[in-house]
Amino acid sequence: MKAKFNIINSTCIPVQIDNCNTDLIIPARYLASTTRDPKFFGNAFMHDLRYDAEGKPISDFVLNQPAFSETPHEGVHEIIVGGQNWGSGSSREHAAWAIAGYGVRVVITSSFADIHRNNLLNCFVLPVVVTKDFQQELFDSINKNPDTKVTVDVPNQTVTNNETGHSEHFEINGYKKYCLMNALDDIDFLLESREKIETYERQK
Amino acid sequence: MNTLFDKIWDSHVVQVVEDGPTQLYIDRLFCHEVTTPQAFDTLRDKGIKVFRPEKIFAMPDHNTPSDQQNFIKDDVGRKQVETLKKNCEEFGITHFGMGSKDNGIIHVVGPEKGLSLPGMTIVCGDSHTSTHGAVGALAMGIGTSEVAEVLASQCILQQKPKSMCIHIDGELKEGVTAKDIALYIMAQMTTSGATGYVVEYAGSTIRSLSMEGRLTLSNLSIEMGSRAGIIAPDQTTFNYLKGREHAPKGKDWDDAVAYWKTLKSDDDAVFDKEVFFKAEDILPRITYGTNPGAGIPINGRIPTLNEIPEADKVGFLSQLEYMQFRPGEKLEGHPIDYVFLGACTNGRIEDFRVFASIVKGKKKADHVVAWLVPGSWLVRKQIIEEGIDKILEDAGFELRLPSCSSCLAMNPDKVPAGKLCISTSNRNFVGRQGPGARTVLCSPLTAAASAITGVITDPRNI
Numbered sequence: 001m002k003a004k005f006n007i008i009n010s011t012c013i014p015v016q017i018d019n020c021n022t023d024l025i026i027p028a029r030y031l032a033s034t035t036r037d038p039k040f041f042g043n044a045f046m047h048d049l050r051y052d053a054e055g056k057p058i059s060d061f062v063l064n065q066p067a068f069s070e071t072p073h074e075g076v077h078e079i080i081v082g083g084q085n086w087g088s089g090s091s092r093e094h095a096a097w098a099i100a101g102y103g104v105r106v107v108i109t110s111s112f113a114d115i116h117r118n119n120l121l122n123c124f125v126l127p128v129v130v131t132k133d134f135q136q137e138l139f140d141s142i143n144k145n146p147d148t149k150v151t152v153d154v155p156n157q158t159v160t161n162n163e164t165g166h167s168e169h170f171e172i173n174g175y176k177k178y179c180l181m182n183a184l185d186d187i188d189f190l191l192e193s194r195e196k197i198e199t200y201e202r203q204k
Numbered sequence: 205m206n207t208l209f210d211k212i213w214d215s216h217v218v219q220v221v222e223d224g225p226t227q228l229y230i231d232r233l234f235c236h237e238v239t240t241p242q243a244f245d246t247l248r249d250k251g252i253k254v255f256r257p258e259k260i261f262a263m264p265d266h267n268t269p270s271d272q273q274n275f276i277k278d279d280v281g282r283k284q285v286e287t288l289k290k291n292c293e294e295f296g297i298t299h300f301g302m303g304s305k306d307n308g309i310i311h312v313v314g315p316e317k318g319l320s321l322p323g324m325t326i327v328c329g330d331s332h333t334s335t336h337g338a339v340g341a342l343a344m345g346i347g348t349s350e351v352a353e354v355l356a357s358q359c360i361l362q363q364k365p366k367s368m369c370i371h372i373d374g375e376l377k378e379g380v381t382a383k384d385i386a387l388y389i390m391a392q393m394t395t396s397g398a399t400g401y402v403v404e405y406a407g408s409t410i411r412s413l414s415m416e417g418r419l420t421l422s423n424l425s426i427e428m429g430s431r432a433g434i435i436a437p438d439q440t441t442f443n444y445l446k447g448r449e450h451a452p453k454g455k456d457w458d459d460a461v462a463y464w465k466t467l468k469s470d471d472d473a474v475f476d477k478e479v480f481f482k483a484e485d486i487l488p489r490i491t492y493g494t495n496p497g498a499g500i501p502i503n504g505r506i507p508t509l510n511e512i513p514e515a516d517k518v519g520f521l522s523q524l525e526y527m528q529f530r531p532g533e534k535l536e537g538h539p540i541d542y543v544f545l546g547a548c549t550n551g552r553i554e555d556f557r558v559f560a561s562i563v564k565g566k567k568k569a570d571h572v573v574a575w576l577v578p579g580s581w582l583v584r585k586q587i588i589e590e591g592i593d594k595i596l597e598d599a600g601f602e603l604r605l606p607s608c609s610s611c612l613a614m615n616p617d618k619v620p621a622g623k624l625c626i627s628t629s630n631r632n633f634v635g636r637q638g639p640g641a642r643t644v645l646c647s648p649l650t651a652a653a654s655a656i657t658g659v660i661t662d663p664r665n666i
Contacts, residue, residue, distance in 0.1 A: 018519055019396070019495055021495070023612075023634070027639070028614050029614065031238050031266075032238070032267060032280040032281045032283075032284045034283060034287050036245060084396070085396040085429070088395055088396065088399075088429060088495075089427075089631060090330075090331050090612075090631075091239070091331040091333075091346060092239065092347075093239065093329070093347035093348040093349060096347065113399060114400060114431050115331060118346070118347060119348075122347060122350065173224045175221050185349075186349070186350075186353055186360075187250075187352055187356055187357070189221075190353050190359050191250075191252070191357060193357070193359070194255075196218050196227070197229070197357060197358060200229055
């Protein structure tokens with residue numbers, strides 16, 4: 001899942017659910033697994049909205065609609081545009097693994113729950129916060145034309161709706177931007193700081 | 205002019221990364237079986253050891269059954285519990301195994317063993333880690349990558365959240381518990397009202413809460429999006445912690461209390477946001493929807509469609525469709541199928557005491573299935589020592605074994621599709637207690653009253 005970020009230009013999947021909690025993103029019964037297989041979690045992504053109790057696809061759910069059902073690959077469905085307060089509830093990183101495992105690289109919404117936002121970053125999925133107006137315009141454009149492409153330019157920190165030409169700036173700190181653009185983990189940074197940690201411990 | 209949050213945060217800064225997050229030192233990591241296996245794998249991949257194993261405590265709780273604890277029938281769940289044990293052995297971490305006297309729900313066990321202390325930074329791969337904030341600690345839920353970071357370095361990288369103070373003053377009305385306070389606050393704040401903030405609870409109502417009540421309140425902080433929910437330590441905290449297994453002893457205790465007494469927000473502390481509530485406005489509460497903020501007073505009505513903002517109407521109706529309720533409906537008197545007392549929210553001794561106080565000398569409604577699940581083996585021992593188990597048995601209830609049980613559908617205690625459960629747990633999400641299960645959140649008092657009548661019942665009327 002580690003990948004270098006630069007400019008992503010892709011069609012989007014609109015998941016217009018506000019307060020979409022991580023129980024919806026991945027139900028608890030998939031949490032008992034000890035695997036790290038992205039496919040396992042990708043298959044469980046939004047499972048109970050995608051499939052009924054008999055395992056049959058629920059045809060009107062967005063991921064099963066012909067316009068949005070194609071598995072994400074370069075330029076196609078690499079971006080989710082989600083409802084506000086995306087990823088609330090349980091801290092399960094499995095939700096971020098499910099999104100990444102499904103093949104999504106960016107989630108755009110007007111607000112994220114804090115823990116899930118951190119989890120996405122740690123799984124190399126970029127969380128992008130836009131204004132509510134911009135979010136609504138994205139939904140409108142995608143619903144009108146599912147081939148609408150959105151450009152997420154990480155170096156310049158801009159997100160552009162190519163259907164309308166409108167752009168917004170998005171926030172990401174310089175450290176994390178560097179990590180994403182160079183596929184670097186926080187854990188490596190922390191391991192390199194052990195001297196500082198031991199100094200802190202001695203002074204306490 | 206520092207807040208309590210500032211004081212704890214500032215004393216744990218290892219470094220501030222340029223144009224980036226803060227590297228924060230962690231005093232205590234708790235591990236359960238669900239969110240740690242992949243973190244230990246990360247350490248194995250990198251060929252590194254756990255940096256400070258003595259600061260880490262582990263126990264399974266999510267997968268443990270509440271009827272017997274000799275064997276987990278589900279292969280995947282059993283493997284996860286076994287994996288935690290193996291990882292702890294390999295990496296030298298203290299492990300409280302399933303069925304042992306030390307085991308229980310991690311957020312019940314931490315405070316009751318004195319492993320969670322004032323002024324600490326505490327993390328766990330679990331959103332309800334906010335619970336431990338009730339002892340005056342900065343306690344935050346984290347993801348599995350961050351668990352690996354703490355295992356490897358005893359640190360995490362975090363942007364400092366903003367600070368909020370929620371003041372609640374006055375005397376609580378009859379039948380109102382800490383759970384009702386939390387459900388009330390959530391309905392006012394919404395489920396994202398505190399996103400980006402660390403909340404401190406203050407005011408005379410909070411001061412008058414028992415430690416168990418405070419733990420319930422802090423537990424639910426995450427349900428309004430808060431990063432943590434802190435309560436400044438006071439005599440109630442010290443009385444609760446004194447003599448606990450891992451709390452300081454002798455002179456160390458005196459020194460610790462002297463330091464803990466400094467752990468409060470300064471009189472001139474500046475919060476990014478302050479909110480004020482009155483205890484007298486709070487009644488016993490229940491939820492009607494599929495997020496914990498969708499709640500009403502127990503004798504109230506579900507909002508009508510006209511009372512819901514235009515943008516929220518679709519979501520409101522889809523919640524009611526799942527719950528099989530109608531706009532404007534009164535829920536008091538609505539039949540129930542299941543009752544759940546327990547979870548990291550309401551699985552403590554005080555919760556069992558108040559439940560027993562209602563059901564004493566009465567009988568459980570025949571059609572109701574009740575799961576009464578202590579939050580730890582220590583709680584279960586107390587229940588038996590106080591004779592509460594007899595009161596429960598006489599009223600037709602069975603005391604089960606410590607587990608997360610029916611809070612989330614990861615063990616056999618699943619509510620069947622379509623059935624309505626009145627529950628003291630923390631989340632009423634779609635499918636939370638089992639696919640298709642319908643959850644109404646409430647206090648232990650309301651759960652007890654409803655278990656007796658078989659319908660949603662105001663505890664003040666029993």
